[in-house]
Amino acid sequence: MTDRDCYHIPVMLKETLDSFLIDKDGDYLDCTLGGGGHAKAILEIISEKGTLLGIDRDEEAIDQASSLLNSYKNFSAANISFANIMKLDNIVFGLKFDGILMDLGVSSHQIDEPRRGFSYLSSGKLDMRMNKNDELDAYTVVNNYTEEKLKEIFYKYGEEKKARYIALNICKAREENPIRTTKELSEIIERSVPYKNRIKSLSRIFQAIRIEVNNELGEIEEFLKISLKILKKKGRVAVMSYHSLEDRIVKKFINDMAEGCICPKDFPQCICNKVPIVKKITKKPIIASDEEIKINPRARSTKLRVFELI
Ligand SMILES: C[S@@+](CC[C@H](N)C(=O)[O-])C[C@H]1O[C@@H](n2cnc3c(N)ncnc32)[C@H](O)[C@@H]1O
Numbered sequence: 001m002t003d004r005d006c007y008h009i010p011v012m013l014k015e016t017l018d019s020f021l022i023d024k025d026g027d028y029l030d031c032t033l034g035g036g037g038h039a040k041a042i043l044e045i046i047s048e049k050g051t052l053l054g055i056d057r058d059e060e061a062i063d064q065a066s067s068l069l070n071s072y073k074n075f076s077a078a079n080i081s082f083a084n085i086m087k088l089d090n091i092v093f094g095l096k097f098d099g100i101l102m103d104l105g106v107s108s109h110q111i112d113e114p115r116r117g118f119s120y121l122s123s124g125k126l127d128m129r130m131n132k133n134d135e136l137d138a139y140t141v142v143n144n145y146t147e148e149k150l151k152e153i154f155y156k157y158g159e160e161k162k163a164r165y166i167a168l169n170i171c172k173a174r175e176e177n178p179i180r181t182t183k184e185l186s187e188i189i190e191r192s193v194p195y196k197n198r199i200k201s202l203s204r205i206f207q208a209i210r211i212e213v214n215n216e217l218g219e220i221e222e223f224l225k226i227s228l229k230i231l232k233k234k235g236r237v238a239v240m241s242y243h244s245l246e247d248r249i250v251k252k253f254i255n256d257m258a259e260g261c262i263c264p265k266d267f268p269q270c271i272c273n274k275v276p277i278v279k280k281i282t283k284k285p286i287i288a289s290d291e292e293i294k295i296n297p298r299a300r301s302t303k304l305r306v307f308e309l310i
Contacts, residue, residue: 010037011240011299015286016101017041019306020238025049026098029230031082031223032056034107036065042101043072050074053090053097057081057131057214061107081131083222085230096232102239104220104246106130106210114182118210120202123183128206128213138209142185143178147171157217157245158208160201166192182206207243217245224253228277231309236281238306247285247303254280254307281306 016038021028024047030039033054042052054069054077056062062079069075078088082102085091110116114124117138128138141153147167154163169192170179179185186202193201211217227237241247257278261270286306288299 009296009298010041011103011296011302012286012288012292012304013038013041015288015304016103016238016240017045019281019286019304020099020101020236021045022234022236023050023098027095027232028052029085029097029100030054030103031085031100032103033065033077034061034103035109036068038101038103039065039069039075043069043075046074048074051076053078053095055080055082055085055088058107058110059132060109060113064109079131081219083219083226085223086226091230096230096235098232098235100227100231100235100237102220102223102237104216104240105242117182118206120182120186120189120206123181126180126182126185128210130214134214136213138213139178139180141209141212142170143174153208153212154205156208157211158204159244160204160208162193162197162201166201166205211245217249220246220249221253224250228257228309233310234308236306236308238304240302240304242298242301247305250305251285254278254305258307277310278307279310281308 021042024045026046027050028042028046030042030052033039033056036054039052039054046052051074052072054065054075056065056079059079062077066077080088106118110118110130114122115127117124117127126138126142129136150167150170151163154160154166160166166189169188173179173188179188189202189205190198231237239250241250258276258280260274260276261272262274263270263272282305285303287304288302293300
């Protein structure tokens with residue numbers, strides 16, 4: 001199976017469901033509905049009393065998952081980004097959840113559709129917006145950002161060593177003509193790095209631009225804070241991340257929220273009044289089994305972390 005085929009398989013399905021689906025009559029939120037793979041499995045488990053709300057910032061994901069799941073009476077869907085979930089009417093009216101799932105990153109649909117511009121494997125317009133109504137797209141990043149800013153996002157979001165050189169070559173190329181397609185961008189990246197590193201660099205630079213276009217890290221930080229307001233007591237959040245930048249944010253958030261008093265040890269008594277708000281359910285991240293990685297190479301980088309509201 002190629003990396004591209006495996007985007008169709010829900011990652012670490014059993015591990016995820018076991019870790020956060022604790023009450024079959026409960027209310028659940030799938031923040032990253034995508035193709036609806038995890039959502040279908042949740043709906044198969046919960047009772048008629050339970051509910052699942054699925055959200056995705058990509059309208060095409062909502063359409064795709066809704067056609068798969070519309071026979072389930074206890075399923076509803078909304079096209080909104082998770083950082084904006086407080087704007088949904090049922091949340092405003094007090095709906096809270098027993099379990100929340102975040103399966104971060106891109107969906108198979110986004111990767112497979114050349115016109116969405118997410119993949120260096122096919123040629124398409126430089127777009128990469130998960131929500132087509134967002135203003136910032138990959139074309140603007142690649143053609144309008146300064147060389148310095150491009151270098152910064154390639155380092156920061158792609159952890160790419162040749163960031164400086166790739167940014168320089170993009171700026172030289174766009175002096176001649178705007179860079180319009182994923183193919184044109186890929187050729188510039190390939191020219192800028194040693195042949196043996198080209199696939200890794202392509203994937204790092206595409207990842208960096210995607211993160212910038214969709215403000216992916218900002219969305220995660222914002223939603224984790226929000227999750228504390230929309231969980232029921234003892235409700236759980238399960239987060240699957242696919243690269244270290246995402247995982248670092250999740251890990252730090254859980255550590256901060258699970259920590260009690262932070263006063264210096266030699267203080268006679270606590271003055272910070274900090275108490276743990278969440279309990280770590282996973283002390284270390286759960287990773288995919290060797291068997292799953294063999295069938296689905298995409299699972300090799302997945303880290304699953306789970307926390308519970310105290
Ligand atoms: C890896 S896919 C989810 C796959 C899904 N679990 C399945 O089984 O089919 C990630 C999905 O999350 C969505 N997404 C990413 N960031 C989002 C955000 N900030 N708010 C809402 N949806 C987001 C993407 O549009 C994409 O459809």
